[in-house]
Amino acid sequence: MSNNTTPAVTLTDEAKSTLRTAAYGTVSLLAAAGTPHKGNAQASIALTSATGLVGHVLSAKSKDIHLTGKTVADLADQVLPALTAAMTLLETHSPAEATNFRATIQVAIEAALHSSKGDPTPVVIAMANKITEALDAA
Template sequence: MTNNSTPSITLTDQDKLTLATAAHGAVALIAAAGVKSAGKVAVAGALALASATGPVGHALAEKQKGVKLNGKSTAELADKVLPALTASMSLLNQQDPAEAANFRSTVVTSIDAGARAERGGTGPAMTEMIRKITEALDAA
């Protein structure tokens, strides 16, 4: 009999805050880049995040008091979110590469879901934001 259990990971409250900022922030960035349907984009992305499983899913399901996804501009939001995406991938890769892959997949699924909710399809701004998010995920 083989042991198919995955290594357990330990996430501090700060780690969970970083994951939440990264994942929910990615959805917020996609919504900000949407031209016609920001609300629908945000809802579709958030619903996709709610389907996350494993330790990442548990961390994202917890209400995080310190998540602040506000700013005067999309640039200010991106200044918080893009580094959080890279930091999340780095900390998860250190503990369990499979869980890092799970996080990446969860974020990509959520931004894809958000992008599909944009009426008329994604435009150049949203396409560029997706590229920046993906680049931040892959920078770790």
């Protein structure tokens, strides 16, 4: 019996970059929409707390996340398609990891939405809904 904990699925560097861009871009989008600093920190912790292949990819030291633009719309134009692409890619390679990725992003969203004493603003809720729609578009 083996105690090997290395993920069985292997992803290309480009695929890993897509996952990281989608995940960390989600936190950036929520921040741009107005989540408080504490919420963004909690969302980032949710990403680095992921397990499985997704956890290994998201916790790897990397400089391949390049989010550019000066507006929320510019950021959304990069992140929302990356979320859909990440889900499509993972569903092809490992449906279980696609489920894991989706759950990780949802936990990050929830952490961002519920980290402050007040209710999230309508703008933040709308952005969270757009992120979820992008996950579901795959």
